[in-house]
Amino acid sequence: MNKNIFLIVLLLSMLINLTSKSQSLKIGLRYEPGILLTEQNSSTEIVPVLFCLSANFIVQPNTWLNFLVRPGILFVDEQYSGFEIGAFVRLMLFSTKFYLITGINNHSNREYAHNRSGSYGKEMLFKSIGLGYQADSKFGVDICYYWTSDKEYAYALLTDGLTYSRIVNRQMNGILKLGLNLSWDIL
């Protein structure tokens, strides 16, 4: 279901690109550091995100509405890393430089394991909402929160080595990221 919504939004953004007389088309880069809010065995952990880089393709049909498609890559650790692609809508708030951004982002988690822990190779679809500030035509900054219903992305094998072992999943409760955007008009 989530994947279908994702595809519809992607197609819609492409359709709008084709059918509307857009005022501009921009291309840019986005660096997005942040934190992962994770939980395992009833214990929460905050994991820093230092490497998250994506390209930004922005279709701007008018001054208050933007459509964005973002392919990128994220590397946190061996349990949570992989390619990502997202589709977002950006709405300028009234006549200010602030904007509301919302959309969906798909994370393709890389499979990895060793004897005591590992990660699941899977697609994780996140929903996102955030607020941003467009300083000028090239630079903007925003803060976004991402969440998903498909939370389990890694596991650990708990064992005493003598009598039992069991697998405990690690969950992604949310991701908070600061987005730094640079973009240039190409059309």
Next chain:
Amino acid sequence: MKGVSSKLIRVFSYFLFSFLVILIFSFCAEKKPTEPNELQTKTTLSKPGGVRPDLNLSTDSTKTKDKSKKKGGPGMESLETGWKYETEYVFDHYSAKAGIEFGILPMASQQYDAVVMEELHSYWGFNYVAIMIGNSTTVSNAQNYFGIDHTMAVTEANDAGRNVIQYNTNNGLPTTTFFWAYYTDEPATAQSLTSYALDSFENFVHSVRPNSLFGFGDVTRQEIGNYITNTITNSNGQTYPNLYPVNPDYVMCTKYDGDNIPRWDLIKNLTTKFTRTWINNEIDKGEFSNLLINLRDNGIKPWLFVETNNAQNRVQYISDYCYTAWQVGFLDRYFKQYLVLYHCILNHVHDPNSPGNCIWEEYDRTYQGIVIR
């Protein structure tokens, strides 16, 4: 008119009589062929090849026919009259080749299950097993189906581990009984042991169980090298002397991500103690063949690590793994051989020039023994 009809009746009676005579003769000619001497003491079995509970061998579907007819069986005459023999093979089990160490660390739940443990050994061909040794059920399963002298005892390198190694605490074995090998998993990555701590543990195992092997496994060359060489390298690349190098009998690699072979090469170049390693039944499923060939060519013994989180595919992966291990040469594959007698059911005019043009129905099945194929 009356004379004509009586003549017709006579002619008809003549043809009817001739037809009956021919029919009786042909019925008598179609007799069951004489069975060879070895079939006189035949054992007729119920239809073999049924699905085993829990462990279903899907890759080796195993009923195969040898299309060459058995020599000494029914000849052309009997074929023409509707009988033939075929030799058929039904998969029975895998078994490790002589001199091969073919090991497995089953899931915890499997270690407690006697049926599964028996099948891992007797059906899938594993001849060594790694188990948790603080429990009498897991230990007795390993003892019954693999033997203590083919069991790798997995423990943590802590006081509980030391107790069970020295005294067989709670596992039902006499204190004097020792396992073939003792192993501690990921002392750096999971247990955060210093080289001193692991060296002490190794000295302890070798002192209380001098006839057993001691080994450990960790994720990469760096973690393993930090224990067994005279130099420790930290995560920043700085090096300093290792005052307590560990001297295990073997080391294993515990990481799986599709780059196993380059990682194995690094460890192999580091130490000659890299004589066994783990293969993950799920993460490595797409490259069993490459991995097993590499291990075979380098003289490294493969151990299957089954402790993963995908219960649905676990059985399929064991089946794939063993099939590949047979192809690569670690396992032999045993089949039950049957001599099967088929009867031709004709639903058309029989053509002596095409004696095989029949619908064949199994008439009898004779078990002839176990063969390697």
